[in-house]
Amino acid sequence: MARLAAFIVMLIPGLMAAGGIKFMRDTLFGKLISPFPFLWVQFVVGIILFVLGFGFFAGFLLHRDRKNGKVAPRFQKK
Structure with missing residues (x-):
């Protein structure tokens, strides 16, 4: 059950990042998507x-890696 919850927690920001890349890509190719009035607004939302x-x-x-002790010493919490 914990793995499923972690998967869902990782899925939502992954989809957000993928959507942001899509918005930026569409802006570079000059394709305006309907909720945005200008290309630059679409690009900023994508970023x-x-x-x-x-x-x-x-x-x-x-x-997660700090909790499991798998980070370099400079990333350890002080």
């Missing part, structure tokens, strides 16, 4: 989604 999704994913992995 925000990517950074939030990737940051949550990285933070989750760092927290």
